[in-house]
Amino acid sequence: MKRSGLKAFLYLLPALIFLAVFLVYPLIDVLIYSFEEGYSSAAQSFSGIGWYNFDYVLHDPYFTQALINTFILVLITVPVSTGFALLIAFALTRITKLRSLFETVFFLPYVTNTLAVGMVFMVLFKTTPYSEGFVNMLMGMVGLGPVDFIEGPYWAKMFVLCFYTIWIVLPFKILILTSALASVNPQYAQAARIDGASSWRIFTKITLPLISPSVFYLIITGFIGAFKAYSDAVALFGTSLNSAGMNTLVGYVFDMLYREGGGYPSYASAAAILLFLIILTITVINLLYSRKHVHYS
Template identity: 30%
Template sequence: MALPITRPPRSAHAVTPPLKKRPMKDWVRAVFFLLPAALFVLTFVYVPAGMSLVLGFFHYHLLGINTTFAGLYNFHSALTFGVFWIAFRNTLYYAVLMIPTTIFGAVLIALLIHGSSRFYAIIRTAVLLPYITPVIATSIGWLWMFNPQYGMMNAVLGWFHIPPSQWLLSPSMAMPAVALYSLWHGLGFDVIIVLAALSNVPTTVLEAATIDGATHWRKFWRVTLPFISPTMFFLVIITTIATLQAFSQVYALSGGKGGPEYATTTLLLLIYQTAFQDFHFSYAAAMAILLVLMILGLTLFQRWLSTKWVFYQ
């Protein structure tokens, strides 16, 4: 590689500076190089992370007047607020809908389209495409599909002689409908991850199993599945974290309200409404801490479960 440098070398002194001075100069330089990134990370991650731990314990107003210590008041109000528990239950329900369907769906589709042919590459493209589309913009088509009178969904149900549903207008079907949208939007990402894991399953082991007369089913159950189980666990973790933070899709499909009858009010939507529509900042901050604790608890629980079924090479 030719260096486009025309400047002649400076004195020998510059080429090999005295050993004593060099670490100091690099150290100073490092400060300048690291400073921009460090300032951003400090200002918008570490400082607010510290603030988030504190805000919930105060009565805080944006104008800065009357900031007083509140103790556990905000947490107590949240935990005795009926809607908080509805949102808590909704968030868990959404996670319960999403996690198994995501893992099953991703593994099934990946097994289906695994292979190097051009045809399956096209299907893979189709499956991944929704993942990069903007949520609000693409939810419009889904709102239309979920329309009880003219929508595609009820037409499909009609083919199978299933009575039509109210979908997003029904308190019992609204959350499953949101989950359906989210699966459509996000599943491609998970499929690609499983495809990558499948291509790493050693073919020698699969061939050995074939020679031993193993059936397709047995090969999948005894070879493929153990090899991709760490990937599946990874998917469980990232799906959990993503679903507990559900916001945009719920906002779009419920017109920003989380209805009908709070049926799609997730915790993050409630936090948004409390903080940025009602301006109860510290109250919402307390809810945010409770949400973080919920995510932490659930991930730790899954980690503990994983010791029972994940196979590490």
């Protein structure tokens, strides 16, 4: 190895050690746990090696419900939040006065504690013996009946969870897209206007392709973040997510490890590996799709 190569390797060595200890080793350990059948935490022993843990998890109704909840959350929140963020960021670039104020207002939810925001949402949506909630009060003003969004029907609880998740992730996406739009050379749009192109055509054929790397980055990270959602559901519905029917895949893994009836690291590991494979598959699909639709300058 050349001297320059050795020097570069020594610079990278602390990061490589950190990744090996905190990423590679835990992943290998989880993979081993997932195949150990009848694992006992107390005795640190197992009865055999096989696919039983995966079979148990895939047939567990709590896992099925968590999988459905997570997929609904992903399919709704990622495109909606990205679309709203793009619309707001585009509007912010057109504002000349008080732009800094609006940018600060839109970014506030990102620096606010997740559980604190969840408590505010509970006040807005939760029905109590003393109040039907602010949202129900507004619905009553237009002639709609009250709905218990926190402990009521499934669709109402999922609506609040999606609304809450979009609210939490929107500021970061607005920040990224605002920066991306600001970096677009205005001469491209001016030349297109001279040629008679409409505003919509300029946006779809010039602006959007130029910021497509940023949009793609937000979609990828949005998918990964939504699949790892857990604190959002806890902030709204408490820790008994299975009884509320609002558990997520990460919540299922945590329950298998620590909640009442937990202490099953093999089942938790199997669920974690399945979650990893789902995220990996969707990420690969997005990467393949990006080859034709993402334009890097």
